[in-house]
Amino acid sequence: MAPLITTSFSATSTATDVARGHDLTGVSAIVTGASSGLGAETARVLAGAGAAVTLAVRDVAAGQAAATDCLNATVRFLDLSDPASIARFVAAWDQPLHLLINNAGVVTGGPRRTSRGWELQLATNHLGHFALATGLLPALRRGAHERGGARVVTLSSTAHMRSGVDFDDLQFDRRPYDPQLAYARSKTANSLFGVEATRLWRDDGIVANTVNPGGVATGLQRHFTPRQKASLDAAEAAGVFTYKTVGQGAATTLVAALLPEFARTGGHYLDDCREAYTVPDDADLAQHPHGVMQWALDPDLATRLWAVSSDLTG
Template identity: 80%
Template sequence: MGEKGDAAGRVKECHAERLSPPRLAKTIVRSRRARAGSGSSRPNVSCGSSTGLHGALARGAAERGGARVVAVSSTAHMRAGVDFDDLHHTRGPYDPQLAYARSKTANSLFAVAATRRWARDGIVANTVNPGGVATGLQRHFTQRQRRSLDAAEAAGVFTYKTVGQGAATTMVAAVLPALAHAGGRYLDDCQEAYTVPDDAALAEHPHGVKEWALDPALAERLWTVSAALTSAPLS
């Protein structure tokens, strides 16, 4: 079986083993040893969310045969696309959950645009949804937000993961050989998510990705706006 088939098998193993961190770690070690034995270069793995990354990543890609960016999104992206008419949330009362949802869509669009612009330099970017993980973020939630999450969990929209399980999909995006030269993807539970229409209900598609998070035209528009806001070059 070729590398593509082997990689697909490892992704299935990761999912079948409930994203077991020890099992995933062994898979990564085997993958790296196999690459070293074949004489192929080790990938340069990087994570980030700034258009100023290009220079450093390009140098790393040239030295090590490739570079990767992992953008972290969330199921929350399904609640809202990017509102280009109100990027700073100055119209109406501030809604932290809405702002969070829009930012997670923006992260995915960044990966789409970065791959289109940087792939020629050996750089690819993919987006991951770690899943629901109990972290310090929850201590800032209001009672209404806590009740909303509890109701979503009770309805089966998501199940809380351990920190290790939440990190598993990020690790897949960072080191899986099959993604070494493939970007602009959205991963969920260690595999590529299926695309759903923008009007799809979150409760019915908790492991999907909305079209507005992968739209090339929206990605380019956001890239241009981001570059203008940060005074970064349009590389």
């Protein structure tokens, strides 16, 4: 087994620390969900290093406010739960793409579905980003040809450790809806996407990695139920995690996006600015506050999810 990839950065490093010394002039980047929180910080730091950054957001006014802190930034509307919105965004993109940061995400407190009947968390967190990335593949290929490589970075969460993907009930059509379980499945799907995208695209010079930003207080928690909030508070009290600043939370994204250690290799799950260790699917999670579950890196599951996602998104 290959040794885990480490870097000179850690849980306390910030996105600014990671980007220091990088000249991103000529680099084109898209950051989804960049109107606030981790996405806004990621966009700000990339732009500060010279990248031309597009903030892909549902709330254009909030995106424009966030863009005031970014040099050379563009704001475009994108609703990841709406396939038509994704198709319009892709059709309007007419340049090479070097960095795609799949940062956006939703958390629901109860059952919500898209106009197609898809469970909203899976639809936004995974299927929307899947459709966006596959739609932008020609642009990523152009970017890889132009600069010797392109990267896709997708944000997951420690929540993925609660559940793998249930292929027999992907949309909660059969069992009672559990928002925490739905979120966990969508975050596992994020990791599996990186595994299969790298397998399919690395010969084109494109790699995809998944990152866990850690515990960061952002707008993502605004729809938490009391049960979800209590679970988070208990995990913090037990020392499972320590809240990070937004800058610290965005650091692992910048590691996957910029560092040479991840320029040619993908399908990895990063935590605290380095590759995470793998946790057996039957492990006692109380003994593993960090890491990545085997089910989130399984190549056969990744291939299966890719096929299902392709069928759903067309």
